[in-house]
Amino acid sequence: MSEITQNVVVSGRVRLARNYHDLPFSNLKQPENALICISRAREAMEAEEDEYTLHQLNAMPQVERMKLVEKHLISRDLLNHGDIGAALIRSDKRVCIMVNEEDHLRIQSIVNGLDLPSAAAEAFRAEEALERVCTFSFDPQLGYLTSCPTNTGTGMRASLMMHLPMLTRHKQMGNVNQSVAKLGLTIRGIYGEGSEALGDLYQVSNQVTLGRTEEEIIEAVTAVGKKLIDMETTLQQRSMEAKKVELTDALWRSYGLMQYARRMDEKEFMQHWSHLRLGCAMGLFRMPLPAVDELLTVAQSAHAKRYADEMDPSLSPEEARCEIIRKTMKASL
Numbered sequence: 001m002s003e004i005t006q007n008v009v010v011s012g013r014v015r016l017a018r019n020y021h022d023l024p025f026s027n028l029k030q031p032e033n034a035l036i037c038i039s040r041a042r043e044a045m046e047a048e049e050d051e052y053t054l055h056q057l058n059a060m061p062q063v064e065r066m067k068l069v070e071k072h073l074i075s076r077d078l079l080n081h082g083d084i085g086a087a088l089i090r091s092d093k094r095v096c097i098m099v100n101e102e103d104h105l106r107i108q109s110i111v112n113g114l115d116l117p118s119a120a121a122e123a124f125r126a127e128e129a130l131e132r133v134c135t136f137s138f139d140p141q142l143g144y145l146t147s148c149p150t151n152t153g154t155g156m157r158a159s160l161m162m163h164l165p166m167l168t169r170h171k172q173m174g175n176v177n178q179s180v181a182k183l184g185l186t187i188r189g190i191y192g193e194g195s196e197a198l199g200d201l202y203q204v205s206n207q208v209t210l211g212r213t214e215e216e217i218i219e220a221v222t223a224v225g226k227k228l229i230d231m232e233t234t235l236q237q238r239s240m241e242a243k244k245v246e247l248t249d250a251l252w253r254s255y256g257l258m259q260y261a262r263r264m265d266e267k268e269f270m271q272h273w274s275h276l277r278l279g280c281a282m283g284l285f286r287m288p289l290p291a292v293d294e295l296l297t298v299a300q301s302a303h304a305k306r307y308a309d310e311m312d313p314s315l316s317p318e319e320a321r322c323e324i325i326r327k328t329m330k331a332s333l
Contacts, residue, residue, distance in 0.1 A: 066302035153210030
């Protein structure tokens with residue numbers, strides 16, 4: 001992955017929606033069918049060389065469920081199906097199979113940068129293993145059948161998590177959203193549909209899956225990703241030429257607060273994290289970008305609460321977050 005790509009693209013993801021051919025698509029009112037889906041998925045992945053761990057949400061504390069969301073291993077929608085939902089997560093955390101979300105299965109693979117073809121290959125490998133146990137609902141004309149019509153067809157969503165602080169600062173995201181919509185793509189917040197773009201993080205993904213091949217979807221998302229990288233990088237260079245003091249002052253202020261603050265809520269953290277990442281991408285700060293991106297996960301609310309429970313129960317989540325930030329920054333420098 002090139003340095004320029006790493007500076008803007010946090011991760012790439014491919015997700016496949018699949019349903020077993022012999023069960024109704026929704027399991028919300030049929031817990032016995034939900035158990036069948038979990039059993040089939042577990043049986044399939046136990047036969048694989050890679051090690052998968054089954055997480056059944058109804059057996060997990062709420063804070064542990066939220067930690068999986070903060071790691072982007074499961075969706076917020078799966079939390080809404082907590083009584084029947086489960087996830088099979090590969091040991092390297094690169095592949096996760098959500099069971100009983102909107103569809104019977106949501107197979108997702110996460111990669112670094114723009115390498116969506118590799119993510120697709122991993123997702124299809126998991127899909128093949130799952131289908132050995134039971135075939136999926138498929139129509140020769142429409143493709144894979146899903147609960148939501150927008151997923152019918154390939155059932156594939158390819159997405160890029162992108163850090164676009166300069167496009168946000170220059171109020172260009174509205175125009176960008178309109179432009180990508182004409183290409184059949186959409187831009188959402190950090191946790192997907194209906195979420196805010198906290199930390200200037202956006203998910204760029206295809207909007208529909210019917211009428212396009214998997215290759216066409218990946219090519220379209222990658223092409224838009226490259227264009228946004230160019231736009232973001234150009235704005236960084238222009239701002240350093242025209243408004244260097246104003247920009248660097250904001251970034252250094254956030255850097256100082258991240259190092260020395262003793263309480264910080266999540267929204268404030270995301271703002272300063274965005275400045276920290278931008279400063280690292282521009283070479284102002286020495287902290288490696290992988291460490292900055294790791295901080296994005298470990299300083300979120302559920303992780304901060306678990307840290308306080310384990311290290312010092314007297315700490316509030318806001319205080320625990322600042323301890324995590326200081327330790328992470330110190331360890332990376």
